[in-house]
Amino acid sequence: MSVNILFAAPANRWAQYETHLRTALDADGLDYVLSTDLAPETIDYIVYAPNSDVQDFTPFTRLKAVMNLWAGVEDVVGNRTLRVPLARMVDDEGLTQGMVEYVTGHVLRHHLGLDAHIVNPDHRWDDAAPPLAGERPVTILGLGALGTACGRALRTLGFHVTGWSRTEKRVAGIECLHGPDGLARALRGAQVVITLLPQTPQTENILNARSLALLAPGAFVINPGRGPLIDDDALIDALDQGQVAHATLDVFRTEPLPAEHPFWAHPRVTVTPHIASETRPPSAARVIADNIWRNETGKPMVHLVDRDAGY
Structure with a gap:
């Protein structure tokens, strides 16, 4: 039939x-x-x-x-x-590979401090080498297919990767944590945080003033997951205070991102137009x-x- x-x-x-x-x-x-x-x-x-x-x-x-x-x-x-x-x-595999490329590209961009060299109008000669990957802890919120693939790629590059999920997961080479207590442990001291969780009532604003304060000072936030995972106002406060050095954001509560939204003009925010993967x-x-x-x-x-x- x-x-x-x-x-x-x-x-x-x-x-x-x-x-x-x-x-x-x-x-x-x-x-x-x-x-x-x-x-x-x-x-x-x-x-x-x-x-x-x-x-x-x-x-x-x-x-x-x-x-x-x-x-x-x-x-x-x-x-x-x-x-x-x-x-x-x-x-x-196309969706997954696209996400891996976006995430690893921006992690390396921030890890190596490439922005300072690409845009350097004062011709500053700063010869301080970046740390090695193993010295910069990365946390991935979400260990589904995309988060797991990104974690494995970053682990291959030498980063210490911690993954957090709502339920228990096991991924070789990645420190896996879960539940409310695990979330605080995963975020505490992280220098890079990548959000790849689904959008649910439980995950909305998972990065807020309290959780952002757990990160290492000067951490980087990369969100190619869902816009509502982040409290926008809390992130802007953390950027202004230097708790977060830079946020690379691909998804937003309203898309296209309205022209008047403060993310567009903030010097420590990179906006990409929902292109991380498709x-x-x-x-x-x-x-x-x-x-x-x-x-x-x-x-x-x-x-x-x-x-x-x-x-």
Whole structure:
């Protein structure tokens, strides 16, 4: 029996994904119809972007599962009309590699003090060498697929990496902590903090005045995760006081970041426009097709969202 798959995302995404999805679905031997326009009552699966026109899932009476195109699900997980399994985008090697490159690049930028050499109008000749990687402790908040991959890459470069997660995790080469007590231990004395947690009520403002005060004076903050993980006002205060030397921020509570937001003008803030990483159509299509194939052949789907946890 053929399965009907609706692609529900902004129009420009269809051109990016159609060929890759058909290639991946064909490779899995699925008999399917893939379209952006199908009668709701005939649809088995939705390949979904939360900013699509589909917001009410009630008409999809035959729906088996929704395959989210993004890693983040905060804009759909609370939708009360969605009553079927929701899978988030995990194990997309393109998404993961992009995040590893962004994080390691900015960690090395701050670790080596490159900004002072790139912008040096006074021609200062400061020949003080930076410390070695092993002398600069790095903490990653979030040990999911992205946080783990970034931690392993930084560990390979010689950094001592501590990872924190809400539940217990074990990653070779990384000191893994969890829970409220573990959070304070993970942050205390950290010289670089990277936030890669999902956005949930429990993680909102996890970097606030109290937690930022635990960092080593002059620490660096890198946030390619979710904007609400950081209390904006508390971060600006920490920057002004020198507790945080610089913050590199890729995600924000409101996007695009409003022109009047103080982050734009702050000399110790780097704003990047949500480019740390994104889902890559060739690899994401394989993840989606594999999950549909698994469900159609009686195997358990992977990367399903825990509605209670929010991710």
